[in-house]
Amino acid sequence: MSRSLRCTVACALVLLSTNALAxxxxxxxxxxxxxxxxxxxxxxxxxxxxxxxxxxxxxxxxxxxxxxxxxxxxxxxxxxxxxxxxxxxxxxxxxxxxxxxxxxxxxxxxxxxxxxxxxxxxxxxVWSMVLAFDQRKLAQAPKSWADFWNVAKYPGKRGLRKGAKYTLEIALLADGVKSGELYNVLSTPQGVSRAFAKLDQIKQDIQWWEAGAQPAQWLVAGDVVMSAAYNGRIASAQKEGVPLSIVWSQSLYDxxxxxxxxxxxxxxxxxxxxxxxxxxxxxxxxxxxxxxxxxxxxxxxxxxxxxxxxxxxxxxxxxGARAVDAEFWVDHGEELEQRFNAWAAR
Known part of the structure; x- marks a missing residue:
């Protein structure tokens, strides 16, 4: 092997070694x-x-x-x-x-x-749980969770996530609890009972969803007049030209x-x-x-x-939004989900 070829091979090996290190x-x-x-x-x-x-x-x-x-x-x-x-x-x-x-x-x-x-x-x-509706199907836009509960003004089914988390918060907001006091109220037995009592008012009008895609699908089909929904799912439908609207006031973000x-x-x-x-x-x-x-x-x-x-x-x-209190749900989630499941099954 010539001297120049030996140098070429050696230099190539050094270069490969350097590249590997880098x-x-x-x-x-x-x-x-x-x-x-x-x-x-x-x-x-x-x-x-x-x-x-x-x-x-x-x-x-x-x-x-x-x-x-x-x-x-x-x-x-x-x-x-x-x-x-x-x-x-x-x-x-x-x-x-x-x-x-x-x-x-x-x-x-x-x-x-x-x-x-x-x-x-x-x-x-950050994502949010919001109130969503199809603007083509309502003469007047809802503005709050209290409107969500108003079945006389907005007759028809309404969608809620099947679970205690978010649903209990929404019920208390609909009942007039201020966002800043939400978890103070929900931390008491009286507050939990108040949330379930509020849900009792519209239980027969609720269509429970378990998959994030369902609210947008139900709104478009007219199966529900409004629904709690993940904001991303509604925005995706909007991008596809579906005229769904979001009420950001009293949304829950996480x-x-x-x-x-x-x-x-x-x-x-x-x-x-x-x-x-x-x-x-x-x-x-x-x-x-x-x-x-x-x-x-x-x-x-x-x-x-x-x-x-x-x-x-x-x-x-x-x-007008409220952060979901993760610590609250870590401490109380299991017992509240059990109570919710028993209530929903009745």
Whole structure:
């Protein structure tokens, strides 16, 4: 082998070795899949990969903590970042399933919607439970949950989610409880009885839904005159040209969070990804692709008015809304769901 060829081979091996050492570190990010994951891929995963900071390996699950608990117990963490709902974030944090986070990289906490930065999680988006109706089918638009209960003015079936969570809050709001007092009232036996008594008033008029797609379908078909619904489902129908409307006043909003699995060797990179995904420009792309509210307040100014006005965290929509109290449902959810199921079966 000639000297020049030996140099060429050696230089190539050095180059390959250097490239291997410089290859981006993998980061496994698990979310709920579907349309949300597609929006996350455009807004967060692909841009993060392009930045050279790391390589996202995206997966999905249905939100159960059992898999995470098994990993942590075994001391073998194969997931780095997971998307979790607010009650699971609280439970996981209390049980030591998630790392405590350094939030300084996110900047000023005042730039974020209240409740979206916690010791174990940073919210990735906000969704809302809203009152929805088909404007073609009602002569006068409802304005509140009290109107939802007014079967004389708005005769016909109305849709509610089959479960205690959200339904009990809605019943109390319809009964005149102020948003700020909602969980103070619901924390008492008298408040719970008051919610069920309010539901008794329209029980025969309720059509219970269990899948998020059902309210929009029922509204279009005329099966219900109005319904509690996830805002994203209604916005998707609106994009398809269906004239459904949302009443944002007295809506209930809830964040979804990024959390870092306890024991991951990639905690620093995980926090870097969360900071990247929490910036206004990244969140803008996400909200353009799916109608969930950004948690960084500066994002809204970057969005077209037509998009911004349909988001739970738009200033006007958030003004009359109430955050779901995850801690309340962690503490009382099991007993209230049991009572609801018994009541619904009667």
């Amino acid at each position: 290859a981006p570190q993998n980061l496994t990010v698990i979310s709920f899949g579907g349309a949300t994951k597609k929006a996350q891929d455009k807004a967060y995963f692909q841009p993060f990969n392009a930045s050279g900071a790391g390589n996202i390996v995206a997966g999905e699950y249905n939100g159960e903590l059992s898999k995470i608990k098994a990993m942590v117990s075994a001391g073998h963490t194969s997931w780095d970042v997971v998307e979790v709902e607010s009650p699971e974030l609280l439970r996981g944090c209390e049980e030591g399933l998630f790392e405590r986070l350094n939030l300084t990289a996110l900047g000023n906490a005042a730039n974020f919607v209240p409740g979206t930065l916690t010791e174990c999680g940073v919210a990735t988006y 964040p979804e969070y990024w959390a870092v699995v306890k024991g991951t060797p990639n905690k620093a990179l995980a926090e870097q990804f969360i900071a990247f995904a929490s910036q206004p420009q990244a969140q803008k792309v996400f909200s353009e692709n799916i109608p969930y509210g950004p948690v960084h307040r500066e994002t809204l100014a970057l969005l077209p008015a037509a998009v911004r006005d349909q988001l739970p965290t738009a200033e006007a929509n958030l003004a």
